[in-house]
Structure formats: structure tokens, C-alpha cells
Amino acid sequence: MGKLLRNFISLFFKKFELKHHFLFQKNRDYKIARVLYFIFFLIFIPHGITHSEENNHEKPIETQELESVNSIQFLNSSKNSFWFASTKEIDPKKYSGLIDESWEVYTVPSVYKSKKEPDKNVPILWVVKKFKIQKAWTEQIAIRAGIISDRDETYLNGVLIGKNGDFQSDKPQAYDKIRIYKIPEGLLKKDKENILLIKVGSYFPGEVGITQDFTSIGPSFLIEKDFYHTEYFKLILLMIYLTAGGYFLFLFMRRRKEYENLFFGLFTLLLVIYQFLRNQIKYDLGFEFFHLKKIEYLILPLLVPIFYHFIRTLFKYPYNIVVKLTDTVQVSIFLFFLFISNTNTYNTVNSNLVQPLWLISLSFAIAHLIKKIIKKDIDAIYIFFGMLIMLASIILDVLSTRQIIVLPRVTGYAFILFILSLATILANKFVRLNEEVEELNTSLEKKVEERTRELNQTLGEVQALKVQQDGDYFLTSLLLNPLTTNKNTSESVETQFYVKQKKSFEFKNKSHEIGGDICITSNVELLGKNYTVFANGDAMGKSIQGAGGALVMGVVFNAVLTRSKIKAQKNKSPELWLKEAFLDLQNVFESFNGSMYISVVMGLVDNETGFMYFINAEHPWTALYRDGKASFLENELVLRKIGTPDNTESLYIKTFQLFPGDVIFVGSDGRDDIQLGTDNEGHRIINEDESLFLRRVEEGQGKLKETVEKIFHSGILTDDFTLLRLSFKENFTEQETHFSSEFVSLIENGKEKIKSGDIQTGLSELEKAYSIHSDNEEILKLLSTMYYKSKNYEKASKFFDEYLKIKPENVDTFLYASYSHKMSRNFNRAADYGEQLMLRNPNLVKNLINLADVYKNLNVISRAKELIEKALALDPENTKGLQVQRSLSQFSQEF
Incomplete structure (x- = not known):
């Protein structure tokens, strides 16, 4: 046909x-x-589609060993679980469980095809499964027999426990129904062989057997739930x-x-x-x-x-x-x-x-x-x-x-x-x-267009300044000054600037400065949380050339901040926001074909938790002042200056947890390039000790004004100098958190139950505690971890989401969250977590393989291939990676 x-x-x-x-x-x-x-x-x-089954020359295990049925145990075909099928007429009440030559190994779930006569139509099929249970059970037990095509009678140890459909009817009965049968008390045997025998009647020619879904045994309330x-x-x-x-x-x-x-x-x-x-x-x-x-x-x-x-x-x-x-x-x-x-x-x-x-x-x-x-x-x-x-x-x-x-x-x-x-x-x-909304949209559109024109005009002026070697310093400073802004309004995260450009000039009897350093702070909302944005840049070149680079950065970065107010931009993770901001800057500076670069430290700080995300593109290292001691957060160079070709391949977002009272200093290389004096020949002696800045921060006790004064006392500035100070809850008084005895008791009981092996009861106790304090870190970690281990990925993904909102520094959790969402078939959310993790740890092989598998399920095959190639380049013998690569190759051939 x-x-x-x-x-x-x-x-x-x-x-x-x-x-x-x-x-x-x-x-x-x-x-x-x-x-x-x-x-x-x-x-x-x-x-023409041929079905092939893997030949197994080993003798199949007739009886599956089950340790316990107090939780759901799967009965599907596997290397330790075999089903058998026969077309021979059987008396279910007298059947002893003997597997003779009339029986064939049958893969469940699948349509039964006889190996001896694959084209034979089978109206009645007998399917048997034998199993032993080692431990006793406390609840009523039920069997999930999957989707049976079309009608069935299900026997356990010779007793009928359930049936669906009339074997004498010429109409379909229930070929897409999942069978769940409760086992009468006393019928199931402990430490003895149990025989599950199913009589299956077909409706469609050539379609008979347990065709879809899965088979399992366990407490009836869990199976039904x-x-x-x-x-x-x-x-x-x-x-x-x-x-x-x-x-x-x-x-x-x-x-x-x-x-x-x-x-x-x-x-x-x-x-x-x-x-x-x-x-x-x-x-x-x-x-x-x-x-x-x-x-x-x-x-x-x-x-x-x-x-x-x-x-x-x-x-x-x-x-x-x-x-x-x-x-x-x-x-x-x-x-x-x-x-x-x-x-x-x-x-x-x-x-x-x-x-x-x-x-x-x-x-x-x-x-x-x-x-x-x-x-x-x-x-x-x-x-x-x-x-x-x-x-x-x-x-x-x-x-x-x-x-x-x-x-x-x-x-x-x-x-x-x-x-x-x-x-x-x-x-x-x-x-x-809609007329009313259209009017509002038109108004907003005009504002965006107007702002875009202003930014484009400013960028055009930068291009003109690049050509005009004798550009007007004053005009440039007028353009640059409004872009260097401290618009941070957060009460928990405070920011301060110090800006001293090397080039000074007078215009209309007033002194002005121009240079290539720039500081910017502001606030953005991402995924419902408020963040403080900070950026400190140092453009290549002196005076007008450096000012051109700073002007470009100011225009682009402020455009990013303006764009972030649009609703669609607020649904991005901090990592993705930083990545896009970096790419915007990279694309613009790269267009100058090597004539303009800029080093930058830019980042986001969670106003509530103090968790910091930042990127350092060949900028002086970020300094942390904590408990009277100053230290660097970085220890290696990862990114080159913005504008360097192929710079995006090394994009890596660093993270750091700030505690109340912590202070961060970000500054240009002017903080280190201090002229300490002159030698005997009159040559300048320039400081080459980067740790000198740390000592000045300690001497200034982490205060901006005092630190700047200590730097000036060290010598003479030889370059543009900017310093951005960021503090988290500097005057914060920590308050003790008191929990109710009921809450503490629920946690302890839950832990004890889990430790003793009563996982379900333990999780129930922990969920009760969660209903009292839904933002408790310990509860969220326990629930997400235990549901993940028990393969309840839907619940695991829910609690991983909640946990990562308050503990985003836990990198491993992103992998577990991504995997849980993947197993729950929420592939877009799984991809989001995987991409966030990759921005923090680009070479984590497990994440690359998992993310490739996610994109395969999303049908984004090019991205999946790119990721799996990177993973196998890092670990060529990775079994899971090779498996995903084969799956992608097969997928490409089929489609």
C-alpha cells in the first residue's frame, strides 16, 4: 500500500x-x-526497515534477583533481567516455570517477533518473568506491566491478579493502556521463585506483546503515585x-x-x-x-x-x-x-x-x-x-x-x-x-531609536577623532565625562571612584584632564535578583588615543546597561550577561584592526549574597581586602586585551564569594607604574613590584582616600590612574538565625531516616522542614542531592533551582542541575545551566558531554558536535563522550 x-x-x-x-x-x-x-x-x-537484535551467546538468567520491593524495582529486559515468550498454549494455574525449547528470549518493551518465524502472525502470546525477592516487604505490592497490545490476563504464581479486555471480541480493547495490578496479600513469595505469567492477545496483525512504557514492581502507593x-x-x-x-x-x-x-x-x-x-x-x-x-x-x-x-x-x-x-x-x-x-x-x-x-x-x-x-x-x-x-x-x-x-x-x-x-x-x-499599547510601544521605540542614534553619533565622533590627530581635547573630555558614572544605588554594595588622567590641559582658564582610563558602575536586574555592575578599563595609548578607546568602551558599555532595562534582557543569567557584554566590546574593538585595544575588569555582584562574577581581560589583578590583609584574586592571565583577535575562545568567567566587610579594589596599571626615583645616570626608576599596591591598600586600611594618598607618597605617577573601590555590607552586623525546635527536629529525623535507609520517610521529613524554611541552604542541598541519587529528576531539578539561587558558587551543582533538567526533558533549562557552567569552567569534560547530549535532544546538532569534539580533544578515551559522538553521527545520517 x-x-x-x-x-x-x-x-x-x-x-x-x-x-x-x-x-x-x-x-x-x-x-x-x-x-x-x-x-x-x-x-x-x-x-524497508530491518530490525536487528544483538546476539547473546551467553545463557540467559531465568530468574531475576531483587534485593527488596520496598521501593520501585524495574523489570525491563537487561543483562540481569530476562523475559521469555512462547506461542504454545499454557495452563497458567499449572505452569511450573520451566523454560524449554518452546520459549524464546523476549525484549521488554518491544513488539514480539519470533526468531524462528519472524513473519508469522501471533494472535496469542504467553510472556513469563521469574524473580526472587530477598528482603521482606511492609506495604501492599503492585506490578506495573507497561502497555500491552492488546488484551491480557496477568497471573502471579498461578493466580489471576488482573486482566484487561475480552479475548473473544473483534474490537480493540486497550492497546495503549498502562497495566497496574495489585498483588493480593500472601501471594508473593520471599526467597522463592515468583512466576509472573501474562497471556497477551493481539488486535493489529503482527503487533503483540508488552510494546511500550516500562515494567516494575514495588509498593502500590508508590507505583500509583x-x-x-x-x-x-x-x-x-x-x-x-x-x-x-x-x-x-x-x-x-x-x-x-x-x-x-x-x-x-x-x-x-x-x-x-x-x-x-x-x-x-x-x-x-x-x-x-x-x-x-x-x-x-x-x-x-x-x-x-x-x-x-x-x-x-x-x-x-x-x-x-x-x-x-x-x-x-x-x-x-x-x-x-x-x-x-x-x-x-x-x-x-x-x-x-x-x-x-x-x-x-x-x-x-x-x-x-x-x-x-x-x-x-x-x-x-x-x-x-x-x-x-x-x-x-x-x-x-x-x-x-x-x-x-x-x-x-x-x-x-x-x-x-x-x-x-x-x-x-x-x-x-x-x-x-491594540491602539493604546501601540502608542506606548511607539513611544518606547522612538526612545530606543533616539538613544541608538545618540550612541551611533558618539561612536562616529570617535572614528573622526581617530582620523584627526589634532582633535579637540576639550570636546573629547566633554564626551567622555558623562560616560564615567557611578550610578550604583545599592545599599549593601557601595562603590567609589578615584580618577587621575595623565594628560592635563586648560580650556577657558579651567583645568581639564583627558586619558584612556574609565570607571563605570550601575545596577541591573537579572532573573529577579539585583546586581551591582562595575567596570574599570584602560585603553591603549596616551591622551587622545587612549581617550578614544575609553570613549568607545563607555558608549558600548552604557548601551549594554541601557539595553539591560528591557524586559527580555532581564531573563539572562549573570554569566550570560557578562559574556554578551564582553562580546559587544570585543566586536567593536576588533573592528579597529589592531589599532585600539583596552584592558578591562568588569563584573557583577549579587546585592543580597555578595557573590561576584567577573572577567579580567589582561588588566591588573583584582585586590581583596579582608580582615586587615590584602591579596590578589587572580593568579594567572586567561584573556588578552579586548580587541585581540580570537579572544573569545579563551572567555572565562571567574567567581568569588564576598563576605560582609570585604572590600575589592580594581585599578589600572597606573597604580603600579610609579616612578620611585632616578638612578645615578638620571634614568627613571619605575616600580616593578606588583605587591607594592597590596601593601598600600593595607596601609590605607582599605579606604579609598587613604590608599590613594599612600600611593602618591610612594612616588610619581607615570600613567593614567583610576581606582574603583567596591565594598559589601561594610557596616553589616551579623544577626544570629534561630530555628524552631520543630524545624530542627524535622531535619534531624530526616537525616536519621535517610542514614538508616528509609529514604522516602527521610525525604518526607525534609520536605516538611522545607515548607517551614524554604530558603534554608542545608534543606535544599539535602533534598536536591537525595532526589538526584534516587533518580527523581523532576523533584531534584526543582530543589537544585532553589539551591543555586542562594548558593551559585557551587560549580558542581550546576552539572547536577543540568543533568536533572535533561532527564526531566526540560532541555532548554538544562542547556542554560550547562552554558553557565561552561563559562566558569570551559574544560570540564563531564559538562561538555552532558551539554552536547542536551543540544542533541534540542536538535541543535552543530552546537552538539562542537561541544563533543572539544570534550574528546580533552579526553579522547572518554566512554560516554564516544557514545554521544556515535549517537550524533547516527542522528546526522538518519536526518
Whole structure:
């Protein structure tokens, strides 16, 4: 059927192209769409897929050893866990567990294929699993048997513990239902062999067995809790989608000309219904399984065409004849499904006709988007990337449905990214049409444009000064002075400047200075936290040349600060903010082709915790004054001066925890280049001891004025000299924190329970303590660590997020947080943490491998390859790295 359909559609395109040759000459969309169609066709309808299993010549272990079932234990096939299958008729009450030649090793989960007769249709299959339990159990035990296609009777030790479906019925019963059966008390044996025997009846020809999900045994309340948490979380997401879809349907009712709102609302509504019908909660409603499946199949012919029309109406494309024909066929299929009642027919038509026709609609949709992307349409870019994520999830689900791979459904999770991208675009479009908001946006736009023009004008003046060797010093100083500003208003972080430029001049009987040093402080808000920004720069050259560099830095850095007030810029991590600020400066200075460089120390200090992020680009080392002693924070040169080619490859963000009373000094090299005197020949003696500055800070007791005076007493300045002093809670009085006895008791009990092995109870006690003091560092660390160790990555990621808000200095935690978010399929958050960690520790191999795996899941293959190549360059024999590299190579070949 699939081969005939491929030949038919291929012939159709050739005939159509000959008949409408002029269209293909004029309309590039047709050409792009046709190429995309055949690419997708190769993905969705493979010409021949062979399944191969790894040969295992070792004798399989018939009985799996389980230490305890007081926690969930997985029963899926592995090197220590084997399932067996037989098509021979068995009496479940008399079966002794003997594995003879009629049994074959069967991989769970997967569709059963007999090694002896792989093409044989198996209507009834017997599946057996044997296991022993070493320790006693205290709770009622249940078994999760995964998704069984289609009906089953499940026996434990010869006793029926559960069943689904009627073996005599010719209708589907429950081929996508997760089976959970409670084990009657006294049936499970300790230290003896337990025999789990499942009778499986097929519905679809060639599809029988435990096909999806996973198998496990454990306390029934834990298994049900895990089951319902997952399903209800999906329902919550569906409610969000439903709200978004309803909102845009309401917008269409108010503005009937905007059909994109109608199509988006219908698309969202249909997809919500479809995803609900894939949710296990549907079985609690009491509806007949066949009727639910019929609704599911009725939605499929309409879903993708409606999405195409959303793209078409959003970007004002005409309704072409190819899509009209495709839509006609899809509507006909919908009506056909409506009047027949055979799930096998539904499945065959869907696989061989509906899905291939989807590719035509998707090909034109992507062609439209590519055409807009070429024109740099931002809405098209957003939709395209959202669509790529959604398309990848759909491909995985289609391949899973066709039993080519075995994976859980991922479309429901990927859809949130997709729907948010579409909803954001439509919401922005609606906002632009709203008169009141449009007026505010126009006003803001004008201000931004005006500010940009001013900055561009200033930068243009710098270029003019560069050409004009005899530039006006006074004009330059007028431009530079407003850029050297101490705008920090934080009460916990105080900043002070001292600026002394080497070049002095008089203008209109007033003395002025000009030079290449600059100091800037301000405040920004990032991820809901307030930071103090500081920067100290020393541009290459003397007087006017140095002033030009300082002016460029002042313009660019103040532009960065201005841009940071925009809402979108506030959602960045401190590391990313510093990286982008550095890149902005690097790109501008690099454009001078080596005629202008600048050394810089710039950073951010958390106003609440005192945690400092900073970059040192070949600037004198940062000094710390603590408890009467001064010391340097750096001990090696990492970055060259800003403007040096290829400087970004060595970008490294340093961090340091400031404590109350700590003082930081950042200064230009004028602090060290002191003329101590002259030798016998009259030559100047210049200080070469960098530690001299530390002694002057100690002599000045960490005060700015006193430190500057001590430096001047040492000798004569020979260069521009600036000094920036930053103190954290200098007059802070530490207050003792008192915790309630209940809180302390909960922590101690929790620790004790965990230590004794009662992990669940211990975590429960700790979560109660967390509800009392949610910002307690110890609680957050314990909860995140224990949930990580117990592989509850969803909860681990939640507590890692909270922990890193108050303890960002813990570098290892970023890796654990990234991994937890990855395992929770929150790949964007995982990428954020990985990128933050890479900026702090660029050569951490574990992070590079994990981040490459994250980007592979995000379908950002180029970035993933770049990271894995770097990781393997550092550790060529790393097993995990080689595994990810092979996975990327395989992924590239497939797509």
C-alpha cells in the first residue's frame, strides 16, 4: 500500500509540474515544498526497515534477583533481567516455570517477533518473568506491566491478579493502556521463585506483546503515585493549551478578519483533545475504548492542514491548488472515518495515506517559513524553530507507533514549546494592533531609536577623532565625562571612584584632564535578583588615543546597561550577561584592526549574597581586602586585551564569594607604574613590584582616600590612574538565625531516616522542614542531592533551582542541575545551566558531554558536535563522550 502510494504521489507531482510549468518557474515555494516533501517522505515512510537484535551467546538468567520491593524495582529486559515468550498454549494455574525449547528470549518493551518465524502472525502470546525477592516487604505490592497490545490476563504464581479486555471480541480493547495490578496479600513469595505469567492477545496483525512504557514492581502507593503524577501533569499542560486556544478563538470572534487566530485556536483545541485521548486518565471516564479511538483518528486528518492554514493566513500566502487537493482528500478521509467502525482500517489509512499527505502540507508550511526567514522575518524564525522541535517529537511518536523504535510519547511535552512560540507571536501581533499599547510601544521605540542614534553619533565622533590627530581635547573630555558614572544605588554594595588622567590641559582658564582610563558602575536586574555592575578599563595609548578607546568602551558599555532595562534582557543569567557584554566590546574593538585595544575588569555582584562574577581581560589583578590583609584574586592571565583577535575562545568567567566587610579594589596599571626615583645616570626608576599596591591598600586600611594618598607618597605617577573601590555590607552586623525546635527536629529525623535507609520517610521529613524554611541552604542541598541519587529528576531539578539561587558558587551543582533538567526533558533549562557552567569552567569534560547530549535532544546538532569534539580533544578515551559522538553521527545520517 505504502509503495503504491509513493508511486502515485511521485507521478502526481510530475504531471502537475508539467501541466503548470509556468508556476514552478515563478513560484519558488513549489520547488522548496517538493524537495521538503520527499525528504519527509523518506523519514515517515521508509522503503524497508530491518530490525536487528544483538546476539547473546551467553545463557540467559531465568530468574531475576531483587534485593527488596520496598521501593520501585524495574523489570525491563537487561543483562540481569530476562523475559521469555512462547506461542504454545499454557495452563497458567499449572505452569511450573520451566523454560524449554518452546520459549524464546523476549525484549521488554518491544513488539514480539519470533526468531524462528519472524513473519508469522501471533494472535496469542504467553510472556513469563521469574524473580526472587530477598528482603521482606511492609506495604501492599503492585506490578506495573507497561502497555500491552492488546488484551491480557496477568497471573502471579498461578493466580489471576488482573486482566484487561475480552479475548473473544473483534474490537480493540486497550492497546495503549498502562497495566497496574495489585498483588493480593500472601501471594508473593520471599526467597522463592515468583512466576509472573501474562497471556497477551493481539488486535493489529503482527503487533503483540508488552510494546511500550516500562515494567516494575514495588509498593502500590508508590507505583500509583508515579503514574498519576505523570498523567495529571500532562493534564495541567493541556489546560494551559486549552486556555491559549480558547483565548485566540475569542479574539477571532471579536476580529473576524484575522483568520490566523481562528486556525490557531482550532489547531490548539484539536491537539488538546488528541493529547487527552492519549492520556491514561481517559480510562477513568468509563467510555468505550473504541469510541475514544475513533475520535482520535477523526482528528488526525484535520490537524496538520489546519496548522498549514494558520501559517498561510499569518503570512498572507495564497491558497494554492496543490494544498486544495490535499485538503479535499483529508476531508474525504475524515468523512470516511466518520461512517466506518473498524480500528484496523483507521490505522492502515492513517499510516499509508493521512501521514504522507501531512508531508505535503508541512512541506508548503516550511517553504513559506523559509521564504520569510530569508527576508529576516522574526515571527517566521520563532515558528520555524518551534516547529522543528514539534516535528522532531512527532517523528519520534510516528516511529514509535510504527514500532520502529520504542519510546514514550514525547509530543505532549514538546508541544508546550511549540504552542508558546505560536501564542507569543499571535499575542505580539494582537498587542501591535491594540491602539493604546501601540502608542506606548511607539513611544518606547522612538526612545530606543533616539538613544541608538545618540550612541551611533558618539561612536562616529570617535572614528573622526581617530582620523584627526589634532582633535579637540576639550570636546573629547566633554564626551567622555558623562560616560564615567557611578550610578550604583545599592545599599549593601557601595562603590567609589578615584580618577587621575595623565594628560592635563586648560580650556577657558579651567583645568581639564583627558586619558584612556574609565570607571563605570550601575545596577541591573537579572532573573529577579539585583546586581551591582562595575567596570574599570584602560585603553591603549596616551591622551587622545587612549581617550578614544575609553570613549568607545563607555558608549558600548552604557548601551549594554541601557539595553539591560528591557524586559527580555532581564531573563539572562549573570554569566550570560557578562559574556554578551564582553562580546559587544570585543566586536567593536576588533573592528579597529589592531589599532585600539583596552584592558578591562568588569563584573557583577549579587546585592543580597555578595557573590561576584567577573572577567579580567589582561588588566591588573583584582585586590581583596579582608580582615586587615590584602591579596590578589587572580593568579594567572586567561584573556588578552579586548580587541585581540580570537579572544573569545579563551572567555572565562571567574567567581568569588564576598563576605560582609570585604572590600575589592580594581585599578589600572597606573597604580603600579610609579616612578620611585632616578638612578645615578638620571634614568627613571619605575616600580616593578606588583605587591607594592597590596601593601598600600593595607596601609590605607582599605579606604579609598587613604590608599590613594599612600600611593602618591610612594612616588610619581607615570600613567593614567583610576581606582574603583567596591565594598559589601561594610557596616553589616551579623544577626544570629534561630530555628524552631520543630524545624530542627524535622531535619534531624530526616537525616536519621535517610542514614538508616528509609529514604522516602527521610525525604518526607525534609520536605516538611522545607515548607517551614524554604530558603534554608542545608534543606535544599539535602533534598536536591537525595532526589538526584534516587533518580527523581523532576523533584531534584526543582530543589537544585532553589539551591543555586542562594548558593551559585557551587560549580558542581550546576552539572547536577543540568543533568536533572535533561532527564526531566526540560532541555532548554538544562542547556542554560550547562552554558553557565561552561563559562566558569570551559574544560570540564563531564559538562561538555552532558551539554552536547542536551543540544542533541534540542536538535541543535552543530552546537552538539562542537561541544563533543572539544570534550574528546580533552579526553579522547572518554566512554560516554564516544557514545554521544556515535549517537550524533547516527542522528546526522538518519536526518
